[in-house]
Amino acid sequence: MTGHDAAYIERFLEMMAAESGAAINTLSAYRSDLEQAASLSNGPLCDSDRDSLQKLTSEWDDLKNSTVSRKSSALKRFFGFLVEEGFRDDDPSDALPRPGGSRNLPKILSHDEIESLFRTVESRLESESAKPNDVRLSALTELLYGSGLRASELVSLPRNSVVQDRPFLIIKGKGGKERLVPISDRARKAAEKWSDHVDEKSAYLFPSRTGHISRIRLFQIIKDLAKQAGINPKRLSPHVLRHAFATHLLEGGADLRALQTLLGHSDISTTQIYTHVDSKRLVELVNDRHPLSRKNLAR
Structure with a gap:
């Protein structure tokens, strides 16, 4: 197993523990499956393409369906993590076997739940006992939901990344690639308020001791x-807020190409998972917009 694979596997397991609340036994199983796959891979597992994965999974021919399903699930989530965090541009995991399994949709937050979150933040800010960390909380949540940043992009934002009257952030990703991310007025103002609490010598907008x-x-x-x-913590994470950003934009009329740019996805197939709008809206869309709908024929 290469050093790159070991580092990425550790970061993936770290995410699983923090975001999904995975149990120790689950993390151990993921680690075992990923390290075994890395040892069998012809080259770094993290750089595998579809052909490499097909060759790798040919080793699973004699395994039970339940075992193949578990191994496939571990690899799919691993490659999904690599793409979502910007460590690679494409997801080759569609080459993995699917013994009765299907890809899970990301967790969804309703508009009411989003409003509840921000009412809670505002209540903390308006409290007589408000602290600087409440201002930081406001900046973090506004940037996650107002710009759809990845967790890794948000925590590593430079202190000077938010500029007054500039409606976008410049995010540097894998290989030094840069992209412009529009920032809502609310998010920009929240970040500016927090930056007043950050030492001018700090390299980061959200610093720590190290x-x-x-x-x-x-x-x-x-x-x-x-x-x-009042929301189940299992249903909320930084990625869920990023997902809410994308889903609610889509519900508001944004198209997939626009979302692809905003989310920093190199491959639009990665963006397509955000199309799980509710069936009622889809029915209304067909009835209102289809050229053969009764409404249009009546005109």
């Missing part, structure tokens, strides 16, 4: 907010 706050700490902050807002 650099910037960790993704684990961000997960903890968001889950604590969920408890205060």
